[in-house]
Amino acid sequence: MSNTLQERQVRPIYDAIDLGQFKSALQTCNKILKKQPNNELVKTLKCLAMVRIGKIDEAVILSDEILAKKPSDELVLGAMSNVLRFLSRHEDMIVMYEDAYKKNPTNEELGAQTFMANVRVGNWKAAQQVATKMHKNSKDDRYLYWSIMSTVLQASDLSTDPAMRPILLKLALRLIESSGSPSIASPDRFYLNLTVLRDLERYEEALNLLEGDVGKHLCDTSLVLEELRHELAMTLGKRESELQIARTRLTERRDRNWLTFISLIDCTLADHQELEATINETRKLITSLAQEDGTSDRSAALALLELERRCREKELPKRDIPFVESLKSYFVTFGDKPACFEDLKPYIDLQGEEREDWTTFLDTRDLSNASGSISELVRSINVFKLRRMRLIEEEVTVEKEEERAEQYLRAYLAALSLGKGLPSTELQPADDLAILAASAYINLYDLSKSISYLNCATCVLEYASQRSKHAFQHRLLLIRLYRLVGAPSLALEHYRQMNIKQVQNDTLAHLILARCATFSLTSNGDLTYLQECLESSQIYSSNNNETADMVVKAFQFEKYSQIPEFIEFEDRLDSSVQRDLTKIEHVRMRLAHEPATTETIDTELVELKFLYERSQFHHDNRDFSVFPEYQPLGKLINTQTGMGEVSPGEEWLTMWMKMYIICFELASDLDPALDGQAILGGDKSKPLNPIDKDRKALSARLREISEDDYKTLTPEERRLHSFTLALVSWLEPYNTYCRPPPQPFVPGAIALANGSANAAKKVPKPAPTAPSEPPPSTNPPESVLNYFDELEKRFRETAETSTALPWEALHIATLGQEALILYNIVTARFRLGGASKLKKSDPVMQSIKNLRTKALVALKDIGGILVKIGETDATPETRKEFFESCQSITSPNDIDHDFVFGVAKKVTDARKKVRSDIGKGLERICKGQGQGLVLGAGPSTGS
Amino acid sequence: MSILRSFRATDLLKFNNINLDIWTETYSISFYLNYLARWPDLCSVQQAPNGRLMGYVFGKAEGHNEEWHGHVTALTVAPEFRRMGLGPKMMNLLEYVSDEAYQGFFVDLYVRCNNHVAIKMYEGLGYSVYRRVREYYGSLGSGSKDEEDAFDMRKPLSRDPMRRSIRANGRSVIVSASSVS
Numbered sequence A: 001m002s003n004t005l006q007e008r009q010v011r012p013i014y015d016a017i018d019l020g021q022f023k024s025a026l027q028t029c030n031k032i033l034k035k036q037p038n039n040e041l042v043k044t045l046k047c048l049a050m051v052r053i054g055k056i057d058e059a060v061i062l063s064d065e066i067l068a069k070k071p072s073d074e075l076v077l078g079a080m081s082n083v084l085r086f087l088s089r090h091e092d093m094i095v096m097y098e099d100a101y102k103k104n105p106t107n108e109e110l111g112a113q114t115f116m117a118n119v120r121v122g123n124w125k126a127a128q129q130v131a132t133k134m135h136k137n138s139k140d141d142r143y144l145y146w147s148i149m150s151t152v153l154q155a156s157d158l159s160t161d162p163a164m165r166p167i168l169l170k171l172a173l174r175l176i177e178s179s180g181s182p183s184i185a186s187p188d189r190f191y192l193n194l195t196v197l198r199d200l201e202r203y204e205e206a207l208n209l210l211e212g213d214v215g216k217h218l219c220d221t222s223l224v225l226e227e228l229r230h231e232l233a234m235t236l237g238k239r240e241s242e243l244q245i246a247r248t249r250l251t252e253r254r255d256r257n258w259l260t261f262i263s264l265i266d267c268t269l270a271d272h273q274e275l276e277a278t279i280n281e282t283r284k285l286i287t288s289l290a291q292e293d294g295t296s297d298r299s300a301a302l303a304l305l306e307l308e309r310r311c312r313e314k315e316l317p318k319r320d321i322p323f324v325e326s327l328k329s330y331f332v333t334f335g336d337k338p339a340c341f342e343d344l345k346p347y348i349d350l351q352g353e354e355r356e357d358w359t360t361f362l363d364t365r366d367l368s369n370a371s372g373s374i375s376e377l378v379r380s381i382n383v384f385k386l387r388r389m390r391l392i393e394e395e396v397t398v399e400k401e402e403e404r405a406e407q408y409l410r411a412y413l414a415a416l417s418l419g420k421g422l423p424s425t426e427l428q429p430a431d432d433l434a435i436l437a438a439s440a441y442i443n444l445y446d447l448s449k450s451i452s453y454l455n456c457a458t459c460v461l462e463y464a465s466q467r468s469k470h471a472f473q474h475r476l477l478l479i480r481l482y483r484l485v486g487a488p489s490l491a492l493e494h495y496r497q498m499n500i501k502q503v504q505n506d507t508l509a510h511l512i513l514a515r516c517a518t519f520s521l522t523s524n525g526d527l528t529y530l531q532e533c534l535e536s537s538q539i540y541s542s543n544n545n546e547t548a549d550m551v552v553k554a555f556q557f558e559k560y561s562q563i564p565e566f567i568e569f570e571d572r573l574d575s576s577v578q579r580d581l582t583k584i585e586h587v588r589m590r591l592a593h594e595p596a597t598t599e600t601i602d603t604e605l606v607e608l609k610f611l612y613e614r615s616q617f618h619h620d621n622r623d624f625s626v627f628p629e630y631q632p633l634g635k636l637i638n639t640q641t642g643m644g645e646v647s648p649g650e651e652w653l654t655m656w657m658k659m660y661i662i663c664f665e666l667a668s669d670l671d672p673a674l675d676g677q678a679i680l681g682g683d684k685s686k687p688l689n690p691i692d693k694d695r696k697a698l699s700a701r702l703r704e705i706s707e708d709d710y711k712t713l714t715p716e717e718r719r720l721h722s723f724t725l726a727l728v729s730w731l732e733p734y735n736t737y738c739r740p741p742p743q744p745f746v747p748g749a750i751a752l753a754n755g756s757a758n759a760a761k762k763v764p765k766p767a768p769t770a771p772s773e774p775p776p777s778t779n780p781p782e783s784v785l786n787y788f789d790e791l792e793k794r795f796r797e798t799a800e801t802s803t804a805l806p807w808e809a810l811h812i813a814t815l816g817q818e819a820l821i822l823y824n825i826v827t828a829r830f831r832l833g834g835a836s837k838l839k840k841s842d843p844v845m846q847s848i849k850n851l852r853t854k855a856l857v858a859l860k861d862i863g864g865i866l867v868k869i870g871e872t873d874a875t876p877e878t879r880k881e882f883f884e885s886c887q888s889i890t891s892p893n894d895i896d897h898d899f900v901f902g903v904a905k906k907v908t909d910a911r912k913k914v915r916s917d918i919g920k921g922l923e924r925i926c927k928g929q930g931q932g933l934v935l936g937a938g939p940s941t942g943s
Numbered sequence B: 001m002s003i004l005r006s007f008r009a010t011d012l013l014k015f016n017n018i019n020l021d022i023w024t025e026t027y028s029i030s031f032y033l034n035y036l037a038r039w040p041d042l043c044s045v046q047q048a049p050n051g052r053l054m055g056y057v058f059g060k061a062e063g064h065n066e067e068w069h070g071h072v073t074a075l076t077v078a079p080e081f082r083r084m085g086l087g088p089k090m091m092n093l094l095e096y097v098s099d100e101a102y103q104g105f106f107v108d109l110y111v112r113c114n115n116h117v118a119i120k121m122y123e124g125l126g127y128s129v130y131r132r133v134r135e136y137y138g139s140l141g142s143g144s145k146d147e148e149d150a151f152d153m154r155k156p157l158s159r160d161p162m163r164r165s166i167r168a169n170g171r172s173v174i175v176s177a178s179s180v181s
């Protein structure tokens, strides 16, 4: 067929695809294929259209057919690469391009595509080979550098044998030297050259390159190169010359980069011959810079403090001017900058006389004019913060803290006048005073356990948040407080207002998703949190797609310095703790929503095992540094406002993953010998080679409990944990007896979820080991027998205790619900449809039944109580009670009666809603989920 | 008192104190990485000694012939570090690199017409309005024209000694968003 004819034919299909009209594209394809069933391009476009409308199964079949013919037409390859990317079949993409390139070894475009396909999955060795071949054919140095970069990346890859590292690096260096043009012609090639030399510890050579004329010029406009130069010089102990460079930069070029000051100080203190003289000289230099700069730049003034601090650490002879005087003068000069507090924080850990001197200085600052001007206001805020930091135990009493809270609040309200005329897009200059007042109230709660302080904090923050609509710190604290006081819907509102997007989902989702199963109403069909989990997890698939593309792009533009950074970034998101925390919350909430079919159980089991094996490479990217921390005595507001003493992190996650895997294993007919490694094994795109070969078997590791992990659970979570473990070990022998022979693992749906179509094809299938006789009957352990009764008791106590926070009772209730769901899952095999090989009359079967009855009774009670408490929640009385607890902060002109009542109404309404909904959900689960596992829906149903 | 260094991909995991701000947009991963993959020397960050990020700038080089120039895509400083001259410092670096390494004729940027603080700073640095672009930005909620319209501001570099890249009456030159991007 002529090209133009072909083009005329397919143009409409491309257009339709570009416009997102996949159905119409599909129809056009089908029409053409009727006449030309072998038109490969149209077939491929059809495949692409099918992928896009979700006809995945058919698309997979068709794509296999196309691949089998080893396409080499560039249009077919292009469309096919889209299909394969969408299906995450990266390995197939590599093979496809490799084959095409082999047929056509002079086609550079195909070579580049093959190279990039390997780059996308981190196949550095293969990438290097392709690039080398391309370089041979074209003599283009760009491809040489591609191969060099790939070699360097292979050297640093975790899966590479450490012994290979130097060999690969030497190879890379030889390749660089083989190039016709020197690397220095481009900053990034040069950078690559230097890092190779550095990694080979050939520092001297690297530095020589940098200190040539061209090198110097490049350092001038490239911060990356300059950092590297300094690093090399310091490694080589070039103290003298670095000292000189730093001096020159600071004086002649007016460089005020803090790194330059640090370099100056480091080099100064490393002088072992004339230490004192050098220090004096440096001190003189910095002092004069500080004087010269005045208020225009604070680096020099701060560098002076840094120098003194370091000298003190080394116990060097004291300077004639006392340290505290330097602190004071820093404050006098820069006290009207909001950052002053953060600046001084590392330097104010003082003792004895110095402490007193500093305290007196702070106490004698005149704050009477705080609302006179913005400068004065910022100064007062800094004084307040600095004073708060140096409080000692005796000063942190309820009485004194109350006084302070009121003082901050008064100052806040007075200073609001300074921001009166500002447009609503601006932050209020007084914002931090409201944060301070709220901090004091939160600390008061911590001291007294009286919830009224939390109400005060809430009102102050709500008020401040209305005055300064775009200040995020008020919202952060409000989110935390609303969760504590059992008003999660209000927390969610503020979270949404913060407009968290994209990568922030990884770093900030913890605000709303930590232990969110506590508030989940999935039992009632409200899927808000499930949805939130799914939405915030999208960033991980974006990462998988986009970041690999950008690594490719960095190769195209030869920005080699960026590539290792991109790879690290990709890895940090890919193995993010938050990612799996979100996953676990999702599983927990999901099971309260849909009946656990064998298919759900199998899918989740395989995925959790996969995640568990991968979790040894976890990165914790959660950002807690956004919290405003102004609490005395080393307390953190982040901890004070968290649900539970420890915010769920990696350790907590390990506990939950293990617990769920162990429970699911009992219900699943999948081969328990199938460990995560087997699942991972098929997925070459995620090599996990560094897994220690003689690690214990998965089942043994799952049953190990580390003290550190355990400590991160709340007391109630610990109880659930012991309950499930005791339950499982009691039932395990009977389960082994009853379960059908292990089923092999069929990837299907699960593989798609993990982004790999060919995961785990070969799974070892051990011989069935079911004993022929039922094991002797035993009674369930006490801890299992009494669990639900005691749960109810604890729930009642907590619900009645006035010092318990409202989230705590909800926590007990929802964990009880979770215990029932897990119980249903674990015992499904025995209870359902005669699938059990145990006789109905077997005492074990009786115990299983009785236990369930006990659980249902307790949970129905709890549900009923919650509904009842809910009814009394949003009444004039509760609002009045809230109002009265806030009396100390109410005043007619600002946080007035109506305002406080408004907050009271919102809080009590929200609390009522969540309590009664969770209560109703519990009742629903007790009735509905009485079915437990629905058998017969999954592919691996026992026969 | 700040560390001025090149922006690294992993800084995206630490920039919340800067980005939780109404004037600062949070873009997709590929948006940022695309800049880093192409113009890493025009993307820098300021970091406090304690590791906290204080502000960053993302820029690129683009245009043909006398239109070849440096462009500021995002410049932002966390609220607690504002008014200490960090913004101007990052701008200086970007201008220096646009001049020295890219030999551009000018540097330009877009700014919301109601972002008075930023406009004042840019003017102080020698930028002037080249034209006003209608409905360049999404709404911030107030519904005013100024918030959705952008000023395109420019400053000539050493390669444009005759200052041909700017004009005096820029504020009254109004174009539509579709004509600029």
Ligand SMILES: CC(C)(COP(=O)(O)OP(=O)(O)OC[C@H]1O[C@@H](n2cnc3c(N)ncnc32)[C@H](O)[C@@H]1OP(=O)(O)O)[C@@H](O)C(=O)NCCC(=O)NCCS
Residues within 6 Å of the ligand: B021, B023, B024, B075, B076, B077, B078, B081, B082, B083, B084, B085, B086, B087, B088, B109, B110, B111, B112, B115, B117, B118, B120, B121
């Ligand atoms: C614009 C911005 C980058 C300036 O950075 P900066 O480091 O604070 O810059 P400066 O220290 O030079 O301050 C600039 C000037 O802004 C003015 N200014 C800053 N904050 C102000 C405030 N809250 N109220 C009044 N004026 C203010 C002052 O005139 C200040 O100069 P001065 O203190 O010498 O009088 C910063 O305000 C910011 O990040 N804003 C949000 C993001 C943004 O708008 N980016 C620009 C988009 S194109």
